[in-house]
Amino acid sequence: DAGVTQSPTHLIKTRGQQVTLRCSPKSGHDTVSWYQQALGQGPQFIFQYYEEEERQRGNFPDRFSGHQFPNYSSELNVNALLLGDSALYLCASSYSGAADIQYFGAGTRLSVL
Amino acid sequence: GENVEQHPSTLSVQEGDSAVIKCTYSDSASNYFPWYKQELGKGPQLIIDIRSNVGEKKDQRIAVTLNKTAKHFSLHITETQPEDSAVYFCAAETSGTYKYIFGTGTRLKVLA
Numbered sequence: 001d002a003g004v005t006q007s008p009t010h011l012i013k014t015r016g017q018q019v020t021l022r023c024s025p026k027s028g029h030d031t032v033s034w035y036q037q038a039l040g041q042g043p044q045f046i047f048q049y050y051e052e053e054e055r056q057r058g059n060f061p062d063r064f065s066g067h068q069f070p071n072y073s074s075e076l077n078v079n080a081l082l083l084g085d086s087a088l089y090l091c092a093s094s095y096s097g098a099a100d101i102q103y104f105g106a107g108t109r110l111s112v113l
Numbered sequence: 114g115e116n117v118e119q120h121p122s123t124l125s126v127q128e129g130d131s132a133v134i135k136c137t138y139s140d141s142a143s144n145y146f147p148w149y150k151q152e153l154g155k156g157p158q159l160i161i162d163i164r165s166n167v168g169e170k171k172d173q174r175i176a177v178t179l180n181k182t183a184k185h186f187s188l189h190i191t192e193t194q195p196e197d198s199a200v201y202f203c204a205a206e207t208s209g210t211y212k213y214i215f216g217t218g219t220r221l222k223v224l225a
Binding site: 004035103 | 145154159162210215
């Protein structure tokens with residue numbers, strides 16, 4: 001049983017570019033959350049997707065957007081990249097019947113130069 | 114706003130000793146408190162969790178205690194082993210908000 005998988009593992013972009021990160025949830029899970037983890041910090045909630053809709057959003061600008069597909073996988077898009085967007089982006093999946101418990105993937109390390 | 118404070122930021126213990134990490138949350142409506150272990154280059158791994166209707170939960174060498182009145186919860190690791198070395202994060206969630214508020218992490222080093 002595969003856990004939460006994220007791709008790519010590493011990514012290097014330059015300021016102003018756009019990036020798309022991908023996440024496949026754990027088998028049986030229907031809800032995906034995205035977090036940003038800056039170096040040496042705890043993860044910060046970006047948003048959560050359920051039934052292909054954004055259900056909750058953290059304090060992130062509109063440059064951060066997402067999508068959930070019918071197979072429950074999800075994408076995180078970041079436009080107009082800033083140096084400060086450099087971080088580890090984590091995807092977490094959960095089952096709506098036990099929504100509290102979130103399982104994390106290994107993350108995508110984004111470097112913005 | 115919602116906030117979770119975590120202490121200490123670093124903790125070194127001798128192998129076999131106990132380690133305690135403490136967190137304080139600000140939202141009195143928080144009702145779910147997971148703990149995660151993050152090893153270098155990996156995502157956070159859930160190691161134990163507790164809900165607000167329970168005061169203590171134990172799983173082998175790991176235990177978590179919750180004091181709702183004081184709004185703090187703690188992770189206890191007994192008989193520490195070198196493989197326990199990692200960064201540990203506490204988090205708090207309020208039912209219906211769908212988001213975790215994480216602490217800033219504790220780097221635990223278990224010295225052999």
